[in-house]
Amino acid sequence: MVKLSETAIEILKARYLRPGETPQELFERVARAVSEAELLYGPASQAARWEEEFLKVMENLEFLPNSPTLMNAGTPLGQLAACFVLPVEDSIEEIFASVSLMAKIQKTGGGTGFSFSRLRPKGDTVKSTNGKASGPVSFMKVFNCATDAIKQGGKRRGANMGVLSVNHPDVKEFITCKTDGKSFQNFNISVACTDDFFQKALKGGEIELINPRDGKVWSRVKADELLDLIAESAWKTGDPGILYIDEINRHNPTPALGRIEATNPCGEVPLLPYEECNLGSINLSKIVEKGRINWEKLERLVKVAVRFLDCVIDVNRYPHPEIEKMAKGNRKIGLGVMGWAELLIELEIPYDSEEAVELAERLMGFINRKAFEASAELAKQKGSFPNIDKSVYRGKTLRNATRTSIAPTGTISMIAGTTPSIEPLFAVGYVKRVLGGRRVPFIEPLLMKKVKELSLQQLKEILESGTLQRAEGIPEKIKRIFKTAHEIAPEWHLKIQAAFQKHTDNAVSKTVNLPKSATPEDIKEIFITGYKLKLKGVTVFREGSKEGVVEFKVDQE
Ligand code: CDP
Structure with a gap:
């Protein structure tokens, strides 16, 4: 039987339990619905065995899947993934098709990311009407308003990620679009920054702003000045964050299927247009026994979790045929962790110490390796992901194009009664x-x-x-x-993030907390350090600045 804190019960009652359902019955519903995937590959006895395993790890609060799985598994809605990226192409029809699909996804508790980089800039020509284009930021308002409207009906507030390329002519307007503290409250925003941009920001140099419609140079801007503007805006409100887009694409497992331009709302999963990813997290506080890490237990949990997340792909109800095709073609999953701070406290290791950084590498290295092995083993039983020959894993046997990802675990860590993700105590x-x-x-x-x-x-x-x-x-x-988070120097936030990132296929969602006294210059340094540390993204949050970034993570209503 599951033992939950009062807070956990409150959260479940408010948003997760079906009418008349108990928390125990919730976990039973999820275990049953997810294990049904096994019926596609083996006898009923196999499904029954995994149903039991899945139930056990959830009941013990050792592993929990992302919120949509807890809410929707075994229900008519049946949409189980937390993360999506949708295309936004440069025509009115395609923009509004994207808004419509966003609405459908947010109704089910999924978060959506978009790259607006393909939209022609403000002031560019519109042939069919002989008019002037209104530009990406203007269209983002439509997405933002639509999310506002859905919020009232859904179980949690919708979250979006808006990305714009640093080479887009409207990049300055984009960088400052949230600095009034009021606009785009349903968006986290990130600038997709290239290596070239950082090289020029460091050495001095200009980058070209290019009209995506015709590929022509629109204007030029000093890279360093642009980085200053990003840092200043982030100093004011936490937005924008940075995506290190070339580093992301160096780790794109399926480059033949396209270049990655965006991530999901909290940044932990870079995805191609129409891709989705379902997540789950291991509760690290449950692997400490008598002041030591039980590695065998961790290995067992990783195996069950990988199987669970892979099953989700087969039983999921997809909001669009193209999404189903991508999800089943690449079979991406995102296994992560929660309770890192609790584990460190139990082991009496300070968060801001080399010992913690070393342990982060060892621990995540272990999880990543075991997840890879589990995925390879699954492939022997159930087949490799169909796009494997178009991937960097060509010639191998592997079930999932990505296996790991570190999510914020904003709600599921509260249900599990531990500290969120890899964050320190707040x-x-x-x-x-x-x-x-x-x-x-x-x-x-x-x-x-x-x-x-x-x-x-x-x-x-x-x-x-x-x-x-x-x-x-x-x-x-x-x-x-x-x-606590604000007392830990930014460099340690970054070092811990980098240690986890090194052993994570997808990305790491992490906030670098700063004291109120931090300057825009400090933030600029953080963005440069993130580049040097080979991170995939950085988000900062200065004490006392607007709440925008953390809002989704706390997930309060
Ligand atoms: O803990 P939980 O499973 O509820 O979610 P999380 O780990 O805090 O967030 C994982 C992902 O869920 C985010 O990156 C978003 O893609 C999505 N999400 C969302 O769409 N809306 C929210 N209010 C919170 C999260």
Whole structure:
């Protein structure tokens, strides 16, 4: 039987349980629906065996799939994936077809990413009407409004990623389109930056802004100035983030099928147009036993999780035939982790330490390797992904074009009762306002487990500041392992992200937190460091700036 916290039960009741369903029945529904995929490949006894395995790992909160799977598996809706990228081509018909498909996906809890780079720039000619084009930012408003309207009916607010190439003539308007703090609240935005752009930003040089309609140079701009503008906007509101688009394409497993131009809303899955990806995460707090990592248990969990996510592809109900074709052709899955901060605390390793960076590499390296092995093993039983001969895995036997991806786990980490994704603790204590305006103090249970008791004075300090650093009488060692997101220097956020990225097929969704006093120059440095560390994307969040970026992750309503 599943044991859940009060918060977890509240979340499930509000949005995940079917009428009259208990949490236990939810996990049973999901295990049954997903394991039905096994019937396509083997006898009923095989499906029954996997149903049991899937149920066990979810009940134990050792592994959870992304929210749409929990919400929709075994229901008439049946759409199970969290991440989509849709094409936006340069015609009114195609733009609105994309809006329509977006609406259909968001109704099911899926998030959508778009590259607007193919749209002709503002002021360019429109032949059929003899008029002037309104440009990508203007069309993004249509997507944003549509998401607003769907929000009221759906189970969670819709999330979008808007991407524009750094070489698009409207790039400046795009970079600043959220700086008023009001516009495009349903979008995270990212600039797709090339190696050439960073090289020129570092050495001094201009990049060409090119009209995608005819390939002609529209104007030129100093790369360094553009990077300054990105940093300044991100300093104000957290947006835009950066996509290191060439690094992303160096790891594109199916380059013959096209170049990747965009990611899903939180950035962890770069995808081709019409591709989707379903995600799931292993709860790392469950693999620590008596102060040590149980590697055999982790290996077992990876195997079950890969099989689970692969099954999802077969039982999923797709919102569009083209999406089904891409999903079943590449069979991408995204296995990630949650509870990294909890694991570190249990092992008494500070987040901002070389030891943590080394462990991140070892751990994710292990998961990535085992996921690859599990996918190869599955291919022997069920066949390789159909596009394998058009992929970098040509000649191999492999079931999934990508296996790993690190999602924010905004909601599922709360259901599992652990820390989200690979993020550090956000606060060790705070005063929560609950329904009716009552104020309830909250102290991080992981802290209480380590310190056993706190004096009234210490409690007061912690609740007021959210951190341990000013509380007197707390041992240095404890203060060191309970540093919160804003107290950890940006370079350590980046180092941990890079350590995980090195062993992740897709990308890592991570926020680099900054204190209020950080400058645009600091942010520029972070973007350059991200490039040097071979990250696929970087998002920053400065304390006190607008909430835009984290909003989707906290997923509150
Ligand atoms: O924890 P949960 O499975 O609910 O989701 P997550 O790991 O926080 O986010 C994973 C992905 O789900 C995001 O990158 C989005 O693609 C999508 N998502 C969404 O569409 N709408 C939200 N409100 C939250 C997430």
